[in-house]
Every structure is written in C-alpha cells, then in structure tokens.
Amino acid sequence: MKRTFLILIWLVCLSARVLSQEIDVTRLKKIGPVTNFTKTEKGITLNCLDGSQVQLTVLAPDLIRVRASFTKPIPAKDHSWAIAKNDWATPAWSIIESPDSITIATEQLEAVIQRSPLLIDFRDARTHKIINADEQPMSYDAQGELRKIMFDPDAGKFVAAAKKLGFDEHFYGLGEKAARLDKRRGFFVNWNSDTPGYAPGRDPIYQTVPFYLGLENGAAYGIFFDNSYRSYFDFGRLSQERIWFGAEGGEMNYYFFYGPSIKNILHRYADLTGYMPLPPLWALGAQQCRYSYYPALMVEEVVRQYRERDLPLDVIYLDIHYMNGYRVFTFDPQRFPNPKALTDKLLKQGVKTVVIVDPGVKYQPEGAYSVFDQGMAGDYFQRRKSGQLFNPRVWPGDSVFVDYTRDEARRWWGDLHRAYTENGIAGIWTDMNEPADFVDQTGGNQRDVVSYDEGENSTHAKNRNVFALLMARATYEGLARLQPDRRPFVITRAAYAGIQRYSTMWTGDTLSNWEALALNVPMFTTLGLSGEPFVGSDVGGFIGRADGELLARSYQIGFLAPFFRNHHAIDGYDQEPWRFGKYYEDIIRKYLKLRYQLLPFLYTTLEEAHRTGVPLFRPLMLNYQDDPNTYNLDDQFMIGNDLLVAPVAKPDITSRLVYLPKGIWYDYWTNKKYTGGTMIRVDAPLEIVPMFVRGGTIIPSGPEMRYVGEKPVDPITFAIYPDENGLASTTLYEDDGISPAYQRGVFRRTTVNAKRVGAKYVVSVSASQGSYNPGPRRFNFVIKPSARSATVSDMGSSTSVEIR
Numbered sequence: 001m002k003r004t005f006l007i008l009i010w011l012v013c014l015s016a017r018v019l020s021q022e023i024d025v026t027r028l029k030k031i032g033p034v035t036n037f038t039k040t041e042k043g044i045t046l047n048c049l050d051g052s053q054v055q056l057t058v059l060a061p062d063l064i065r066v067r068a069s070f071t072k073p074i075p076a077k078d079h080s081w082a083i084a085k086n087d088w089a090t091p092a093w094s095i096i097e098s099p100d101s102i103t104i105a106t107e108q109l110e111a112v113i114q115r116s117p118l119l120i121d122f123r124d125a126r127t128h129k130i131i132n133a134d135e136q137p138m139s140y141d142a143q144g145e146l147r148k149i150m151f152d153p154d155a156g157k158f159v160a161a162a163k164k165l166g167f168d169e170h171f172y173g174l175g176e177k178a179a180r181l182d183k184r185r186g187f188f189v190n191w192n193s194d195t196p197g198y199a200p201g202r203d204p205i206y207q208t209v210p211f212y213l214g215l216e217n218g219a220a221y222g223i224f225f226d227n228s229y230r231s232y233f234d235f236g237r238l239s240q241e242r243i244w245f246g247a248e249g250g251e252m253n254y255y256f257f258y259g260p261s262i263k264n265i266l267h268r269y270a271d272l273t274g275y276m277p278l279p280p281l282w283a284l285g286a287q288q289c290r291y292s293y294y295p296a297l298m299v300e301e302v303v304r305q306y307r308e309r310d311l312p313l314d315v316i317y318l319d320i321h322y323m324n325g326y327r328v329f330t331f332d333p334q335r336f337p338n339p340k341a342l343t344d345k346l347l348k349q350g351v352k353t354v355v356i357v358d359p360g361v362k363y364q365p366e367g368a369y370s371v372f373d374q375g376m377a378g379d380y381f382q383r384r385k386s387g388q389l390f391n392p393r394v395w396p397g398d399s400v401f402v403d404y405t406r407d408e409a410r411r412w413w414g415d416l417h418r419a420y421t422e423n424g425i426a427g428i429w430t431d432m433n434e435p436a437d438f439v440d441q442t443g444g445n446q447r448d449v450v451s452y453d454e455g456e457n458s459t460h461a462k463n464r465n466v467f468a469l470l471m472a473r474a475t476y477e478g479l480a481r482l483q484p485d486r487r488p489f490v491i492t493r494a495a496y497a498g499i500q501r502y503s504t505m506w507t508g509d510t511l512s513n514w515e516a517l518a519l520n521v522p523m524f525t526t527l528g529l530s531g532e533p534f535v536g537s538d539v540g541g542f543i544g545r546a547d548g549e550l551l552a553r554s555y556q557i558g559f560l561a562p563f564f565r566n567h568h569a570i571d572g573y574d575q576e577p578w579r580f581g582k583y584y585e586d587i588i589r590k591y592l593k594l595r596y597q598l599l600p601f602l603y604t605t606l607e608e609a610h611r612t613g614v615p616l617f618r619p620l621m622l623n624y625q626d627d628p629n630t631y632n633l634d635d636q637f638m639i640g641n642d643l644l645v646a647p648v649a650k651p652d653i654t655s656r657l658v659y660l661p662k663g664i665w666y667d668y669w670t671n672k673k674y675t676g677g678t679m680i681r682v683d684a685p686l687e688i689v690p691m692f693v694r695g696g697t698i699i700p701s702g703p704e705m706r707y708v709g710e711k712p713v714d715p716i717t718f719a720i721y722p723d724e725n726g727l728a729s730t731t732l733y734e735d736d737g738i739s740p741a742y743q744r745g746v747f748r749r750t751t752v753n754a755k756r757v758g759a760k761y762v763v764s765v766s767a768s769q770g771s772y773n774p775g776p777r778r779f780n781f782v783i784k785p786s787a788r789s790a791t792v793s794d795m796g797s798s799t800s801v802e803i804r
C-alpha cells in the first residue's frame with residue numbers, strides 16, 4: 001500500500017512539471033476590432049472584423065457577463081453545470097456610443113469597450129474610476145502554438161484574457177489551492193487531480209473553482225471564468241504588468257462582479273452559482289474517521305472509547321473496507337454482517353454513520369453485481385470514443401465510471417443510495433472523484449472518454465473538472481428524494497464551482513506535519529472566498545505520523561472549522577484524541593467541548609453563509625477590507641464578524657504575535673480588554689489557542705453536550721462584550737437542525753441588545769422571528785469582563801432585564 005502511494009506521488013509530480021511550462025499570451029492571436037454591434041434587451045453583441053463575436057450581458061447592476069467566440073458567431077448553446085440562476089431580471093442600463101468606444105452602464109458598473117483594438121474597461125459608474133482593464137484584446141491560439149502543452153489538442157483551442165496588473169493589487173480565491181491567502185505573483189492551474197501528501201505550493205490539487213477576487217485601494221471586483229477545461233491563472237508571475245487567465249478549449253466566458261465590498265461579491269456569486277443549503281446540525285459535530293475501521297466491533301470500540309473518555313462525538317465513518325470487495329453499495333458480509341444493527345446501536349449513543357462511496361464501479365460482466373448489471377442495462381457507464389466501455393483501474397481493480405452528465409444516470413445513481421439509507425447510513429462521503437485512475441493520475445488514460453453532455457458528446461478535456469460536481473449532485477438529489485424530511489449530508493474531495501449547492505468538502509490527503517497544518521488557515525479562508533463555506537481538513541493530518549503536540553494544535557484550528565473530522569491513512573499511526581496520552585487528551589477534550597458549547601454561535605454564522613454566501617471561516621481582510629495589514633494575514637482567522645483566532649502551527653511555541661484590527665477586543669480566556677489597530681504578544685502555551693472577541697458583540701453558547709440533540713439547548717448563555725460606547729448586539733439563529741422546514745420559515749431568530757446605562761446594563765430581547773418553537777428554556781446574560789449576570793425565561797416575546 002505504501003508503494004502505491006509513492007508511485008502515485010511520483011506520477012503526479014511528473015505531470016505538474018509539464019503543466020508549469022510558461023505560456024506567453026502576448027503571442028496568441030487577438031480578437032479583431034469592432035465593426036458594428038446589435039443591442040438586445042439584456043445587452044449587446046459586438047461583431048468583429050475577423051468574424052468573431054463578443055457578447056456583454058447585463059445580469060444585475062453589479063454583474064456583467066462577457067462571452068467571446070473567435071472567428072465565428074456565438075453558439076446558440078449556452079450551458080454550464082456551475083450556474084444556478086439563468087433568469088435574471090435585467091436592471092436598468094444604458095448605452096453611450098462614441099467614435100472610439102461603446103459604453104454600457106448600470107447604476108453601479110460601466111463597461112467601456114474600445115472599438116479598435118477591442119479592449120474592455122470596467123469602471124465604477126459613479127466615479128468613472130477604472131476597476132479593471134484589459135491589457136490586450138481577448139485572444140486565442142490560432143496557430144496551435146500551445147498544442148504541445150495541451151491535455152487534448154484536438155478538444156479545443158486555447159483561449160485567454162489578459163488584464164492590467166495593479167501596482168498594489170491583491171488576489172484571492174480560486175478555490176482549493178495549497179498556497180497563501182494573497183495569490184498575487186502566483187501561477188495556478190485547474191485540473192482536478194488526486195494528489196496524496198501534497199505539500200505547500202503543489203498545484204493543481206483536487207478542485208477547480210475558476211473564480212477570483214481582485215482588491216486594490218480597498219475596492220474589490222470578482223471574475224468567474226466559467227470554463228471547465230484545464231485552466232490557468234497567472235496573477236503576475238510571468239509579467240509585472242499583466243495578469244491573465246485562459247483555458248485549453250471552450251469559450252472565453254466570464255462574469256464580472258463589482259463590489260466594492262467583497263461580501264457583496266460573494267453574495268452575487270452565490271446568486272449565480274448557488275447557495276449552500278443548511279446541512280443537518282450534527283454535521284457541525286465532531287467526527288472521527290480512519291482508513292479503515294473494521295470490522296463492526298472495531299467501529300463500536302472507537303465509539304465506546306469516545307463515550308467512556310467523555311469526548312463528544314457525532315459521526316463515525318466507514319472507509320473503503322466496509323464494502324464487499326470494494327463494490328459500492330454493498331457491505332462486506334464478514335466485516336459488517338448486519339449494518340442496520342450497527343448503525344442503530346451507534347445511533348443510540350448519539351453517533352451517526354457515514355460511508356465512503358467511490359465513483360469506480362467494479363467491472364463484473366459475469367453477473368452477480370446488480371449495480372454493474374443495471375448500469376450496463378441503462379447504458380450509464382462512460383465509453384471511449386470507439387464505443388468501447390472505459391475501464392479505469394481503481395480500488396475494485398478493473399472498473400467503470402458513470403457518465404454523470406446524463407440525467408437518467410444521475411437519477412439512477414442517486415436512487416442506489418437506498419442501499420445505505422435503509423441501513424441507517426446518515427451521510428455520504430464521495431472520494432476519488434477527480435476522477436482518479438491508477439493507470440494514469442493525470443487523466444491520460446481517459447483522454448478519449450466521451451460524456452453525453454447534453455447531446456454534445458464531448459471530451460474528457462471538457463468534462464473532467466465537472467465530474468465530481470455532477471457525482472455530488474446525483475448523491476445529494478438522491479438522498480433528498482430518499483429522505484425528503486432530512487437534509488442531505490454529502491462530503492466531496494474534488495469539485496467545480498457550484499459544488500456548494502450539493503456538498504461539503506475536505507482538503508484531501510494532507511501530511512501529518514506542521515507545514516500542512518499551517519496551510520489549514522489560508523486554504524479554508526480561500527475556499528470561503530471562493531463560494532465554498534463548509535470546509536475542513538483531516539485533523540491531525542492524513543499521511544505520516546502526528547504527535548500529541550501536533551494533534552492538539554490541529555484540534556485548536558479544527559474545532560472552529562465547519563467540517564471537523566479527525567482522519568488518518570491506512571499505513572500511518574493512530575491519532576484518535578487519546579492516542580498520545582492523558583496530557584494531550586485533556587487538551588483535546590477541552591476544545592471538543594468548547595466546540596459543542598459554541599454550536600449556537602457557529603450555527604448562526606453557518607446560517608449566514610447559507611443565506612448570504614459570506615463564509616463563516618474568514619480571513620481578517622473579509623471583515624476589514626480597508627486595512628492593508630490584513631491583506632496577506634493568513635495565520636489568523638475569524639469566525640463570522642466576532643471571533644478572532646490566532647492558532648499556533650509550529651512546534652515548541654508558548655507565545656505569539658496577534659494582529660488586532662481597529663476597535664475594542666477582549667481576550668476570550670481572560671476577558672482582558674485591548675484596543676486594536678496593533679500587534680500584541682500573547683501567551684499561547686499548548687493548552688491555549690489565543691482567541692479574541694470583538695467589542696460590540698454578544699456570543700451565544702449552550703451547555704456541554706456529548707452529541708447534537710443530546711439535551712435541550714438550555715440555558716443559552718449570551719456573553720456580552722461591550723464596545724467603547726457600552727453597546728453590544730447579536731441575532732441568534734435556530735431551527736430543528738434536521739429537516740428542510742427552515743426553508744419555509746420554521747426557524748427562530750432572536751435579537752439581543754445590550755447597553756450601558758450609568759453603572760448598570762440593560763439587556764433587551766426582541767420578539768423572536770419565525771415559527772420554530774424550541775420549547776421552554778432560559779436565557780443567561782453575562783456581562784464580560786465583570787461577570788455580572790441575570791437569567792430570564794425565553795418566551796419568544798420581547799423582554800428586558802437590568803444587570804447591576
């Protein structure tokens with residue numbers, strides 16, 4: 001098994017070298033000048049001298065789409081798996097023509113199109129200041145100069161757009177990248193790849209989210225280059241003047257978002273590519289995994305240890321060895337003779353069971369494996385161009401993959417999950433969906449695989465990067481059909497933009513070392529800035545050997561990550577919370593328990609992410625966009641607007657520097673008050689992760705629990721942290737945590753305001769909103785740092801109390 005890993009790593013390194021070849025976009029053929037244009041209700045179409053067409057569509061006052069087709073008209077077919085919303089109500093916009101240019105303008109955003117050469121500037125409609133400008137006309141590889149670097153030169157022509165690089169411009173986003181927060185001077189490739197043990201800088205890795213943010217002088221814009229071919233983003237590594245993005249085929253097709261606030265952009269991006277639905281509340285609970293726990297007795301033993309040691313736990317995982325000979329949708333009859341009895345038994349202890357599902361279906365033509373038989377009968381499996389069945393080699397040996405671009409195939413695959421739901425399985429973990437193939441991890445063996453793709457019968461070059469998105473969609477929709485009164489829980493490794501509609505994600509096969517741990521913060525925050533709010537990493541790392549210190553520090557980041565799961569590889573060393581002795585176990589227990597106490601706060605920020613697209617796990621720059629000190633600060637993070645965390649991702653540390661932005665801050669542990677706008681040094685012995693609460697907020701928390709739903713959330717404690725004027729407020733969000741009823745208003749929002757009046761505080765609770773009734777319970781208000789408090793019953797009606 002170790003050998004397999006080494007071979008895999010070697011194979012992928014080889015491919016990375018090829019991909020990192022430099023591409024000179026100045027040598028590509030530029031689109032021709034504008035000869036004339038036509039206007040429609042939604043925008044304009046430019047006709048170019050070389051027969052090319054460019055279309056600008058106004059979708060919203062802050063969102064304009066640009067589509068270009070080189071030397072031919074824009075095709076009638078317009079489809080993307082990433083897009084959730086097509087029916088935009090066109091806002092008011094106008095058009096101004098001059099001899100040199102054509103300008104289209106909304107209330108907020110202007111696109112100024114210079115006719116010759118064809119260059120597009122985006123400007124603020126009020127100030128007419130340039131936000132982003134073409135550095136050269138959009139271009140394409142007319143001569144086939146880039147054929148040698150392309151995955152499949154016959155699948156399309158390289159297309160590119162180049163923009164001027166601002167002197168002090170910073171770049172963010174691009175999904176899952178093993179890189180720092182600010183992507184300026186970086187060069188990135190998107191090609192979903194199985195990259196076990198990836199180190200910082202390794203690129204590409206599992207996911208493709210071709211969406212980035214630019215920020216200069218405090219104002220931000222976003223560009224979503226919706227093209228699923230292998231794509232490239234150069235944020236100024238190859239030139240000091242230019243950034244560019246391009247892809248090995250498909251259309252030049254991008255959406256331009258104007259902020260100026262990043263939060264607005266993320267909101268719009270979620271309008272376009274979809275909002276994350278709320279997962280079940282238990283998905284925020286602590287999770288334990290291992291490659292692999294078996295037989296059933298071993299699974300029970302791990303759960304027993306958790307309970308005996310008073311360590312909270314909500315979810316346990318079955319990795320690939322639960323299957324009968326790696327056949328998806330089956331259980332090994334010896335290892336798991338009675339899966340329903342097992343899941344029932346675990347559920348009685350509050351623990352839900354999640355299983356892994358790989359895309360590789362065992363190739364078993366001789367019969368006796370109904371999944372294979374049904375897939376053949378329905379013709380759901382991928383084929384090569386020749387018509388021959390495509391046989392990747394994955395865990396079951398010779399296998400087949402489903403063509404998830406086919407609606408019937410997705411439906412069939414989703415329905416297959418009945419084999420799990422009827423056995424009490426609570427969620428699905430989709431892995432290997434790049435899709436990995438041991439024959440060639442770069443996708444070479446899949447080059448001539450054809451996907452139905454809405455009748456286009458298109459290439460692997462086009463479809464690889466959306467494979468995982470569509471598999472996750474099939475899984476999510478299947479679970480939603482099978483259990484309509486439960487929120488689906490799906491986890492994925494690979495992805496394309498839009499994945500947030502269907503799945504949570506984790507950052508794959510990390511190393512169990514400090515460098516990998518330090519990557520957690522920039523990776524989670526970057527994913528959050530890319531429209532993926534529900535993210536996490538294997539706590540303790542996946543490959544290698546953790547020790548107690550690394551594991552404890554890893555928990556100190558993980559306990560605030562949305563997806564919170566300890567997981568480790570097959571040949572590695574155990575790293576359950578108790579494996580390094582009592583000293584470390586006690587520290588880990590403290591953070592596990594704190595996680596559960598903070599669930600009301602975490603769930604409130606998760607709901608904000610669901611509703612607005614603004615992630616819960618944030619870089620400071622998202623909350624302090626005007627503060628340049630935060631622009632590449634990636635060893636600190638925030639949860640929502642209110643909790644600032646400065647974790648330690650190095651060994652032997654007992655103190656660290658922390659940057660506090662402007663305002664009042666309170667040390668979470670000591671309540672010591674600080675005035676921000678400066679760096680401070682704070683103690684950070686192994687027991688402590690430095691945390692600070694923003695003055696002006698109120699943090700809701702609940703009682704200790706061993707699992708979600710163990711007991712009523714009673715009392716809810718509101719910890720009040722006054723600002724310089726003695727004010728603080730918050731709005732708590734709650735619902736039943738399990739059903740989709742929240743989408744119909746079955747939730748409760750409770751707003752709490754506190755203000756200092758002379759020597760006392762007045763705390764008032766507004767009448768709650770929404771129809772969810774949590775039952776009788778108390779609210780406990782505590783003024784920090786004085787610790788003076790008062791308790792009232794929550795009646796859902798407005799009430800106020802004085803604290804002296």
Ligand code: MIG
Nearest residue numbers: 291319320356431493508509
């Ligand atoms: O490379 O299913 O990233 O979490 O434990 C092995 C076995 C395939 C890779 C996943 C990892 C999982 C493992 N899988």
